[in-house]
Amino acid sequence: MMDKLKQVWRVLAKPSVHYSLGFLTIGGFLAGIIFWGGFNTALEATNTEEFCISCHEMEANVYEELQGTIHFSNRSGVRATCPDCHVPHEWTNKIARKMQASKEVWGKIFGTINTREKFEAKRRELAEHEWARLKANDSLECRNCHNFDYMDFTRQAPRAAEAHSTSLASGEKTCIDCHKGIAHHLPNMTGVKGY
Amino acid sequence: MKTVKQNVVKMAALLALTSSAFLATAADKVIHEDDFATLRGTAITSEPTPPPLKNEVDHKGTFGRAFPTQAPVVPHKVRKYQVNLKVNQCLSCHDRSRIKESKAPMVSVTHYMTRENHFLAQVSPRRYFCTQCHVAQDEAKPLVPNVFIDVDKLLEAAEAKKSAEH
Numbered sequence: 001m002m003d004k005l006k007q008v009w010r011v012l013a014k015p016s017v018h019y020s021l022g023f024l025t026i027g028g029f030l031a032g033i034i035f036w037g038g039f040n041t042a043l044e045a046t047n048t049e050e051f052c053i054s055c056h057e058m059e060a061n062v063y064e065e066l067q068g069t070i071h072f073s074n075r076s077g078v079r080a081t082c083p084d085c086h087v088p089h090e091w092t093n094k095i096a097r098k099m100q101a102s103k104e105v106w107g108k109i110f111g112t113i114n115t116r117e118k119f120e121a122k123r124r125e126l127a128e129h130e131w132a133r134l135k136a137n138d139s140l141e142c143r144n145c146h147n148f149d150y151m152d153f154t155r156q157a158p159r160a161a162e163a164h165s166t167s168l169a170s171g172e173k174t175c176i177d178c179h180k181g182i183a184h185h186l187p188n189m190t191g192v193k194g195y
Numbered sequence: 196m197k198t199v200k201q202n203v204v205k206m207a208a209l210l211a212l213t214s215s216a217f218l219a220t221a222a223d224k225v226i227h228e229d230d231f232a233t234l235r236g237t238a239i240t241s242e243p244t245p246p247p248l249k250n251e252v253d254h255k256g257t258f259g260r261a262f263p264t265q266a267p268v269v270p271h272k273v274r275k276y277q278v279n280l281k282v283n284q285c286l287s288c289h290d291r292s293r294i295k296e297s298k299a300p301m302v303s304v305t306h307y308m309t310r311e312n313h314f315l316a317q318v319s320p321r322r323y324f325c326t327q328c329h330v331a332q333d334e335a336k337p338l339v340p341n342v343f344i345d346v347d348k349l350l351e352a353a354e355a356k357k358s359a360e361h
Contacts, residue, residue: 032319070275157253159271162298181277181284194293 019053049081058082061119065184077144085183086130086139093137124187131176139175146175234338249333257300258332261345266328273331278324285325286318 019027045051053059063082065073071080088094113119134141148168153161167173177194180186189195237243254270278283288297306322307315322328 041339157271158255159253182275186277186282186284190288194296195282195287 046101047083047087047094049083052082052086057113057119061116062184069183071183080145080183084145088137088140089144119147120187125183127180131180134176135174142175142179196286197230249335250330254332261343269326269331271331273326278326283318283323283325288320289325 029145053063071085073079087097111118113122151164153165156164163178167178168175180189180192180194251272251274252270253272256270258268258270260267273285278285286302287293288299289302291301293299294301302318302322304314306318308318309315310321
């Protein structure tokens, strides 16, 4: 075993005799592009709603619930999909979220949430991750669609205008502080701030 | 010969009877829509297409009350608020502990009372499902005319009648 490894290392460490430096550089560059492209393609493919709900746990619980909400059907016909709210647009943030999501796939494989009951039991914990994330990034995903600067308070419902022109405008609160449960059913909320 | 004739008569009678029974049941099956018209506006035998959901009204300020013990109607939309075993979103604004921040009116003290008039620390279970008593409003046309008269009007009328007599 050790011998084999040493042999491989020797080959790798030896300067190339058969290929020119130019070939190696360009080849490496191309391979890099292909790898990079493939990586991003995989990233894009897993960044669609179809992918999210191809998993039964998501389709039967959160997707089902989303359908009754304003983010699924509304007068303007604009739809929010799972990645719109759950995956950051910026690349580094996106990768970080994907790595976190791998853990959720783990949950799928080992069936930690494979029934409605198990999902409900786990929901508070899952929800808290999302609240913490949105709180930390000042509700970035919401703001990708809802831009505070273009909110016309005079056109909002009285209670909405009141809340938005005070705590939101001053930066004291962010969307998720006041708008929990806008897309899915809420878990037991005892002890959550604001409930 | 006689028996044959008798049999024919018997058969005819039987035929008449069964067919009349048939006719009678057929007649029973015919239900005239008008006879059964109800508040829903269509016959009881047909399933109407439901009208589209109305847009609930968002009103600034209370709608007031028609009598002192009336459960006030809700001046805002309620469709998006979840009320179940796990969470009561109405209370996230209307509970005693929340009104300072939400600037909503507190549920009145009756909501904290048991049937025996004991006070509880939290909203009483019998007042938990808010929309049982408090309803959101929309611009719908009333199905039946409302003949309610405010008690103040009745008192005024009685007063007027009294002074007219004197």
